[in-house]
Amino acid sequence: MKNKLETLPFKGTPEQKEQLCAIIEEYKDVPGALVQVLKKAQEIYGYLPLEVQIDVAEGLNVPLEEVYGVVTFYSLFSINPKGDYRISVCLGTACYVKGAGDLYDSLQQKLGISGGGCTPDGKFSLEACRCVGACGLAPVITINEDVYGRLTVKDLDDILAKY
Amino acid sequence: MEMKKLIINGKEYSVPNNLTLLEACRTVGVYIPTLCWLKDVNEIGACRICVVEVKGARSLVAACVYPVSELREGSEIFTNSPAVIESRKTTLKLILSVHDRKCLSCVRSGNCELQTLCNEYGIEDEGKFDGTVEKYDIDASASHMIRNNNKCILCRRCSAVCSKLQAVAVIGANERGFKTHIGCAFEADLGDVACVSCGQCINVCPTGALTERDDTDKVFAALNDPTKHVIVQTAPSIRVALGEEFGMPIGTIVTGKMVAALKRLGFDGVFDTNFSADLTIMEEGTEFLNRYLKREKLPLITSCSPGWIKYCEHYHPDMIPNLSSCKSPQGMFGAVAKTYYAEKMGIDPKDIFVVSVMPCTAKKFEAERVDHSAVKGLPDIDAAITTRELARMIKKCGIMFNQLPDEEFDKPFGLGSGAGTIFGATGGVMEAALRTAAIKLLGVELPDVELKEVRGIEGIKEATYNLAGNEIKVAVASGLSNAKKLLESVKSGEKSYDFIEIMACPGGCVNGGGQPIQPASVRNFVDLRAVRGAALYEDDRQLPVRLSHENEDVKAIYDEYFKEPGSHKAHEILHTGYIARPKY
Known part of the structure; x- marks a missing residue:
């Protein structure tokens, strides 16, 4: 199968695989355990790449497409790893009317990835979020623990350059 | 059956309590439209087109999943009140x-x-x-x-x-x-x-x-190319389905009109895949007996259905040795067209363009398999089109199908036996093979050539036949979920068979992915598999020759060319191989 989505090669370790197998063994006869297993698999690997989804599909005897359908349904799950610096753009109402949509588009362009993705060097990942509780600073983005407010597209280069 | 009184659109009816509201309405002649509902397959109540009003209920209900048993005796139902119509219109918009x-x-x-x-x-x-x-x-x-x-x-x-x-x-x-x-x-x-x-x-x-994928342009281009000798074969299931595209009742047999239409489209030869189905039986029947007598690579599994073959290659590659090495009837026809026929007619195989009309989309994939090439560098089949595409060609060319006279297939591949015709229904290949294996190869008298045990639309059928002291255990599956079940029971050792027929589509080729499309409003209430399949069995009953080995055209090709089934030449031209394919 040609995977049209992932940007980074899979770097799973034998230890991680062993942990995953133990989880699958525990849940393989439990009906409706897919979300549980995926959640635990993501705790092990940090994300859910093709290789991990195939292991889960085979282990639980569920079609891969069903696994992928569930993974893409819940925003909790990610098929791309998180970067060293996780950029979140608030698309809550206040930020959105203040132009957060433009910030989000611009970041996707500057980083060359789409929302939910991670740059090939693993440095930045980008996602949208809903309201960080700083509407007074709208529009807001966060990079790991740092909060940046009252932004325009012009400010982004300087901010990225800090990392 | 427990009944319940309902008042539907102001009229009182008594309807079975075990149905859904939609089915109950249908029994009394009230039609409720749907978009997502497919009986027994997709019952998710998602599209909201089938909503109806139940007096006293808080909101409209989805009739396709609402059980009559949940309604009170005498409930009032409105299937086209202003609220219902307005809701459906909003949904459509x-x-x-x-x-x-x-x-x-x-x-x-x-x-x-x-x-x-x-x-x-x-x-x-x-x-x-x-x-x-x-x-x-x-x-x-x-x-x-x-x-x-x-x-x-x-x-x-x-x-x-x-x-x-x-x-x-x-x-x-x-x-x-x-x-x-x-x-x-x-x-x-x-x-x-x-x-x-x-x-x-x-x-x-x-x-x-x-x-x-529409390949009709490719066919038209060949028909308009004066250097090409364009011939066509039509699979058994086309003759019992093509009529639907022209408003005829489901299950109408239109063999003669179909041939007449193909001749008017300009094909240089109009042939019957029933002929090559008979050829398949000769080869596969021989292959089966050889394996059976040596007790090797059993069960033998049929290879006529390219959807099944691809499924086996992706999902059960360990079963590949059990597959019959015979090409499918489509493949065998293409192979003999470019060898035997080319020689007989004195035409360079390069100039022969073979079109097949199939009830099947997987035949397009099969036609592109590299191992389907009896003449080096040439595909056996140049274009595989579906029943729907043929209907499109006929309509485009202004051929008034319903008014056509009945015409006959051409020589030398125009004869097909009843055994060939039932290839299109689940169990048909098994029945055809057993008829020839018993009578021709084992010299057994069959009291009746109709082997009813392997007929019918059940997903998995089993039977045991005692032929000249040989106990032959057979199984038939159609629909790949049934095939999966059957294969798993064989692999686990729970079941053991000598000969298995598998067709990818539920009910066999009559219900293939290339057949005329019937809307859900028909599909949910008419069993296409049964009605089209019954027409094939009727066709078999009406044919003068009902055994593959008694087909004169088949006898001729062995006399003139292959000598005997399973010969070296037959193996080179009529047989093929398979490859394991990845699941992911």
Whole structure:
């Protein structure tokens, strides 16, 4: 199968695989355990790449497409790893009317990835979020623990350059 | 049967208590439209087209999943009150707001369930809900079909048949909300996943989102090329289905008119795949007895259904040694056309263009298999088109099908036995093979050539025949979820058989992915498998020759060319091999 989505090669370790197998063994006869297993698999690997989804599909005897359908349904799950610096753009109402949509588009362009993705060097990942509780600073983005407010597209280069 | 009194649209009726509200209404002649509902396969109440009003209920209810048993005796139901009509109209407008409305060029125009409903409900082309629309790339990566998600209404009928009937499950709903779309895992193209090309998803698609790859232009180009000798073969199941495209009742046998239409389209030879089905029986029957007597590589599993073959290669590669090495009847026809026929007619095989009309989309994939090439560098089949594509060609050329006289197939591949004709129904290949194996190869008298044990539309059938002291245990499966069950029981050692017939499509080729599309309103209440299949058995009864080995054209090809079934030459031309393919 040609995977049209992932940007980074899979770097799973034998230890991680062993942990995953133990989880699958525990849940393989439990009906409706897919979300549980995926959640635990993501705790092990940090994300859910093709290789991990195939292991889960085979282990639980569920079609891969069903696994992928569930993974893409819940925003909790990610098929791309998180970067060293996780950029979140608030698309809550206040930020959105203040132009957060433009910030989000611009970041996707500057980083060359789409929302939910991670740059090939693993440095930045980008996602949208809903309201960080700083509407007074709208529009807001966060990079790991740092909060940046009252932004325009012009400010982004300087901010990225800090990392 | 327990009955319940309901007042439907002001009239009192007594309806069975064990039905859904939709089915109950249908029993008393009240039709409720649907878009997502497929009986026993997709019962999710998602599209909201079948909503009706139940007096006293808080909101409209989805009739397709609402049990009559939940209603109180004497409940009042309204299936077309103003509230119901308004709700259906709003739903249709919302669906249309994200629908690619290029109806003029759509292959399903006139046969689209969404178009029909919009028309009936007076929905205008431009709607008040028009706004942002997700744009999807058209996926033409598979050799048998085109996926255009811009026309998808997310009814999920396709993914339901793919997983429930076919146990393939390579398509499903990805993402959520506005971004929900039907696709493969990791957004892979259909041509890159373990899709088996059966085309069952196309048959149930209410719109033009899923369509067969149209190869009619290729055929027209060949017909218009004076240097090409263009011949055509028609599979058994075409003759009992093509009539539906021209308004005839389901199950009408139109062999003569079909031949007449093909001759008027300009084919230089119009031949019968029943002939090569008989040829398949000669080869496969011989192969079976050889393996049976040596007790090796049993059970032998039939290889006529290319959807099944692809399924086996992707999902059960360990069973490949059990597959019959015979090409399918389509493949055998192409192979003899470019060898025996070319020699006999004195035509360079390069100049022969072989078209096959098949009830099947997987035949397009089969035609492209590199191992299907009896003459080096040439494909056995140049174009494989479906029943639907043939109907399109006939309509385009202004041939008034219903008024055509009955005409006969051409020589030398014009004769087909009744055994060949029943290839199109589940159990038919088994029955045809056993007739010849018993009578010709083992010298047993069959009291009746009709082997009823392997007939019928059940998913898995079993029988044991005692032929000249040989106890032969057979099984027949149609629909790949049944095939999966059967294979698992064989692999686990729970069951043991000598000979297995598997067809990818439920009910066999009569219900193939290339057959005329019947809307859900018909499909949910008429068993296409049974009605079209019965027509094939009727065709068998009417034919003068009912045994493959008594087909004069088949006898001639062995006398003149192959000498005997299973000969070296037969192996070179009529047999093939398989490869393990990845599941992911």
